[in-house]
Amino acid sequence: MTPFKLTEELVQQIETLIEGQQDKNLMDLTEELHYADIAEIINELNEDEATYLIKLLDSEKTSDVLTELDEDVREAILGNLSSREIAEEIAELDTDDAADIIGELPKEIVQEVISEIDDREHARDIVDLLRYDENSAGGLMAKELVQVNENWSVTRCVKEMRAQAENVTRVHSIYVVDDSGMLKGRLSLKDLLTASTRAAIREVYIPKVDSVNVNEKPEEVAKIMSKYDLEAIPVVDELGRLVGRITIDDIVDVIREEADKDYQMAAGISQDVEADDSIWELTRARLPWLFLGLIGGVGAAAIMGGFEALISQHAILFFFTPLIAAMAGNVGVQSSAIIVQGLANNDLKGSIANRLGKEMLLATLNGIILAAVLLIFTWAWQGSFATALAISISLIVVIVVAGIIGTFIPLFLHQRGIDPAIATGPFITTSNDIFGILIYFWIAKIILGI
Amino acid sequence: MTPFKLTEELVQQIETLIEGQQDKNLMDLTEELHYADIAEIINELNEDEATYLIKLLDSEKTSDVLTELDEDVREAILGNLSSREIAEEIAELDTDDAADIIGELPKEIVQEVISEIDDREHARDIVDLLRYDENSAGGLMAKELVQVNENWSVTRCVKEMRAQAENVTRVHSIYVVDDSGMLKGRLSLKDLLTASTRAAIREVYIPKVDSVNVNEKPEEVAKIMSKYDLEAIPVVDELGRLVGRITIDDIVDVIREEADKDYQMAAGISQDVEADDSIWELTRARLPWLFLGLIGGVGAAAIMGGFEALISQHAILFFFTPLIAAMAGNVGVQSSAIIVQGLANNDLKGSIANRLGKEMLLATLNGIILAAVLLIFTWAWQGSFATALAISISLIVVIVVAGIIGTFIPLFLHQRGIDPAIATGPFITTSNDIFGILIYFWIAKIILGI
Known part of the structure; x- marks a missing residue:
């Protein structure tokens, strides 16, 4: 792998292509790039160029690009999109990223964007997430997870799990719940691969599972996940019902932001600023x-x-x-x-x-x-x-x-x-x-x- | 989950049990605890108590405890174990943790410990890892990974994969190599679950995979993994051959240490010290x-x-x-x-x-x-x-x-x-x-x- 390097030349090349409306060349050029790299390029473009590129590319790709952009750039681009267009981007995102973006939108268009999301279940999950304080486990978690009922058989579990896994980018654990949705334990993919198909889930699941409460502070979640080397942790509500999960990549961001904040405070800088701010x-x-x-x-x-x-x-x-x-x-x-x-x-x-x-x-x-x-x-x-x-x-x-x-x-x-x-x-x-x-x-x- | 809390009372209780040599009670008490929590307790014990507890417990559990201990506590305990006992602990660990612990041992006993490891392949992998600079991707990586040959069928791949997965705690990706061991691409578990069993791997694998060179600096690996939201990354040598993989939990530690170091430098503290150091x-x-x-x-x-x-x-x-x-x-x-x-x-x-x-x-x-x-x-x-x-x-x-x-x-x-x-x-x-x-x-x- 030759790592991507953001260069002045590349940005200029993209700008020239946008000016010349050479859509085919733009598509080819960005085809090979990771969304995080495209986001780096777009951060350097002006508002019109950025909007042009976002509108040109497939929403499957641009939705992820949007999550990686600097906040002010994202705000400017979304301001140029219709509610329908924003809803199409949102539809492609996991619920946690979707909720973060909707949370940044002006209040008057939130309602409209949500009503334009075709997948009603996805919309419901996003609205659920909007209820939680940004600075809590609930504000960090995603609704995408694989859960099975303790009363199912392994065969039914595998079937249901395959269906659910369609919507989940990365399956870390399969969470086991009872009939009232209480988190009971977990199954690992490996266990499932090697278990007898005739067994019932209640016989094979691991009844021990770390979890955090929806109201837990992100720093605490980070401490628990890094202490116990967890890659994902289920989130439960006040009744112990499974309501979401947090993955380690979100926690890496929490750790970085926390470290940056402490460092800036020690240096006498009171807000989250970067060298390139105004x-x-x-x-x-x-x-x-x-x-x-x-x-x-x-x-x-x-x-x-x-x-x-x-x-x-x-x-x-x-x-x-x-x-x-x-x-x-x-x-x-x-x-x-x-x-x-x-x-x-x-x-x-x-x-x-x-x-x-x-x-x-x-x-x-x-x-x-x-x-x-x-x-x-x-x-x-x-x-x-x-x-x-x-x-x-x-x-x-x-x-x-x-x-x-x-x-x-x-x-x-x-x-x-x-x-x-x-x-x-x-x-x-x-x-x-x-x-x-x-x-x-x-x-x-x-x-x-x- | 009620989170574990290290209390003065708990430490005293353990100390009393050790003094009274109440092995059964000690086993029961620690049975339910996570190894990271046991490590926190042992950090508070004196050398004799700590050694007693480590010798008492199963090496399957204590090996993980050892990796989580403060460095000086670990050094003291290992000083009280025979080469055979250390080798038994090492045998239970992943190669990266095993190499880290062996790297800390006094030079004169390293040879002896390695010769006492029964699994010769494990020993060979550890010795391999000892060659790499601690401050490089090679020094961070583990040898445990699942790799398949591009020329295999999906059926053979699943079989081989199951065998390999026995030794791998968490399977993130299945790496695809050619006959000379060059990294060609990856397969996700999900792809494998849904692929036709008759297909050849070369037809179904994803030819795009991020990787890092063995000589890459840990901070660079951290940047790449957190930018691209990766949970594991394969490591290749100068010829492009797959030699190991790095998982996100190791990177979380790198990010934390890096942040701590910068913070301490800004505060005028020149070495990695903690409040409880001498x-x-x-x-x-x-x-x-x-x-x-x-x-x-x-x-x-x-x-x-x-x-x-x-x-x-x-x-x-x-x-x-x-x-x-x-x-x-x-x-x-x-x-x-x-x-x-x-x-x-x-x-x-x-x-x-x-x-x-x-x-x-x-x-x-x-x-x-x-x-x-x-x-x-x-x-x-x-x-x-x-x-x-x-x-x-x-x-x-x-x-x-x-x-x-x-x-x-x-x-x-x-x-x-x-x-x-x-x-x-x-x-x-x-x-x-x-x-x-x-x-x-x-x-x-x-x-x-x-």
Whole structure:
């Protein structure tokens, strides 16, 4: 396989073909391409070109392309299609992707699009899915699954399963339910291939099956599926009835988005933005955190203003404020990142007190090593041991306090049910800057006896 | 399903049972548990208890438990097992997990363990896998797969497939090869269920199949599999011969580890550590970046020392250095994070010049807004418009320069083949601190005409 590579030339070639309305050549060119690759190309086209190409190609292919497009591109294209045309695309999609796309449509045309879907059962399944919160297992699941009744024979099961499998892209497991639709267990394809045809399902199924509740958070579903190495998991409602299934490819997206979000929060970017978004979107995502930094900086300036009297005797103290602020910020970010990651991966054990004790020990150790280096440098540079000592001892205290703040804030937020990831990045840096500088001048003042 | 929850009580209960050597109770208690849950329990036990439990349980169960344990716990337990006992565990594992565990064993016993594996074909497959770099598709893949020859009939194919499927936990696709073992295409289980038994494989297989080269980087394999929503991908050697397959559960781990690594780098943690690692490991991972911060701080102090003459007339300039340093750091981290993420997700288009131009525009916009706020505040606080203006104009320049540095460094590192993620976090913060402060005093000096 030579992997697909999106090139400027390819996009230009497609644009020229669209301009010349060379439909045959366009069909031939896209024939061999995977829908995810076509989506990458369409993301680069303008709205008219994109709509032209979508209308030209078969809806069997374009429906999948639509699911892979950037949200704004998809919105623009769908705006140019009639309700009938959208319904034709929807008809080709699995219910979960269909519901996602319908959920993005303007409210006034949703009704119309749904009424244009010819397969009424498909339409009913999609409407069902629209009821669930996007941020839940119900919002992630698809209705396509293979289920058999525990009272059936293997022969009937194979027959029914073949019929059902027509609508299911990938069969992972066959779910076994009772007469009231309660999930009872599962059958593997392999078991079915090797079971006697005369047996009843109730004799051969595996009564143990992992499942999640429709209201479960996507991150929790991701944790369960990756911990137990599952490729699909059935979803049950509050009564334990089988209502859908979630497949691993959707979970891969959840994991990626979660990781991107935490990373952006740590970097002080408050919304899901990409490098290619507009200047305004990027500004909106970045400015709030910079304002926070500005307020912190003004606070630090005010604190230093309070120690102005020191400046005539010990100007050197002021030279080291950036160092103190940087160390306080770095230590705080390190501590909070470890906690945030531990919480995300569920591998944080022991009490908050234990955790703080460990962090204090760690910070003291790091602090002493760094302070020793700084002491030697400052003493050599300025010749005053007292000043050098004051700065170094302050550094140790600042590092310990920064470590405690960095450990405590995410744990506290987590206990309060708030995403601890907001505590990393600018939030922790800014508060540690202020605390750090306050502690630094205060301790230096005591030690130098001013 | 009531999800498993690791509790202090459960661990204590197990410890008491081990102490009392109540083997029957231990067997009953662990019978119902998933191997991933047993691994969580064993991670909490001491070495003797853990070894006792592993020796007690069936190797069919414990082999999977071993793959899920923390690395240090696994190492300790394996140290207490004989080569024969380790070989028995290995025999139960898929080749990829088996090779990973053998790769961790001390060199002197590897030979012995391998010679104790009864199934010689399994042993051969494992030895094959040991040849590949851990950080490649070859290091990730397993040898277990179902392959059929294009010249076989469907009937023979079903027979062979059933035999092969015995050794394969999950059958995703049936791979089709020619007489020399070259990968030609695939068959889906569904196709096989519905194909005529008289047909030859060459008539029914799908000649299009995604594959990766054994030397491909794991991150690339992850990108391909998640882009094309694949649950398994065949791996081919330099000649195009089918040598293994990679499944999505391994890729989920790759994605998680990659995200954790980038996140830790951004937070200034240089190795893969967890909150529960020892103080020494945590110190080793954190201290180098703190040293970098220390050097940066000393540099900043030296720069400010050079402007000491300013202090008597314009002490206020010194009060704002933490603000300037913080803003330079924050802007730099934001810019670099967006670039690093864009590079990781492959959605960065256009030239470096374009990218820098956009960042300059964005930084100027943010800078002007922030500087306007700061101007009003400083003017109101200190009463000197000239000083307030000098500080504000410096802030704009510092933000623009910080944005450029934050954009340029990761792009530059990426072009040089270095992981751009190291440019986020302390590295960018420290360099921006120094540049920021230097620019700030320099511009302020010019504007105030000193």
